[in-house]
Amino acid sequence: MASEIDPETAGISPQKPDDLSHPEHAAPKSLALAIGLTVLWPGAGYVYFGRKVIGILTMIIMPFVIFLMPQVIVLCWAVMIIDLVILNSKAKREVEALATKPCPHCAEKVQMAAKVCRYCGRDI
Numbered sequence: 001m002a003s004e005i006d007p008e009t010a011g012i013s014p015q016k017p018d019d020l021s022h023p024e025h026a027a028p029k030s031l032a033l034a035i036g037l038t039v040l041w042p043g044a045g046y047v048y049f050g051r052k053v054i055g056i057l058t059m060i061i062m063p064f065v066i067f068l069m070p071q072v073i074v075l076c077w078a079v080m081i082i083d084l085v086i087l088n089s090k091a092k093r094e095v096e097a098l099a100t101k102p103c104p105h106c107a108e109k110v111q112m113a114a115k116v117c118r119y120c121g122r123d124i
């Protein structure tokens with residue numbers, strides 16, 4: 001796939017998704033930390049991922065659920081961890097989308113800071 005070419009090897013842009021200019025807005029969250037939080041206190045991983053309402057509700061409700069039916073905890077973890085993995089991949093795509101723009105000549109996605117398109121080689 002063409003989009004997997006490393007921009008540095010292509011010699012075009014030094015910018016990577018990791019060092020975006022808006023770190024607070026688009027900083028990639030740690031999936032491992034989110035899962036850790038979820039295991040410690042179901043719902044905390046959602047809050048960490050920015051889903052505050054559902055996260056806080058889950059954090060309030062889950063202790064009661066676990067107290068009444070401790071056996072459901074494994075199921076809850078499984079569902080939440082799958083959900084967090086999906087949220088994480090969405091967030092990654094958003095970060096990628098913020099770091100790229102379409103080339104005006106060939107419409108391929110190129111790095112935001114690129115001066116030359118890595119696909120068609122024309123100036124942007």
Ligand SMILES: [Zn+2]
Nearest residue numbers: 103106117120
């Ligand atoms: Zn192009």
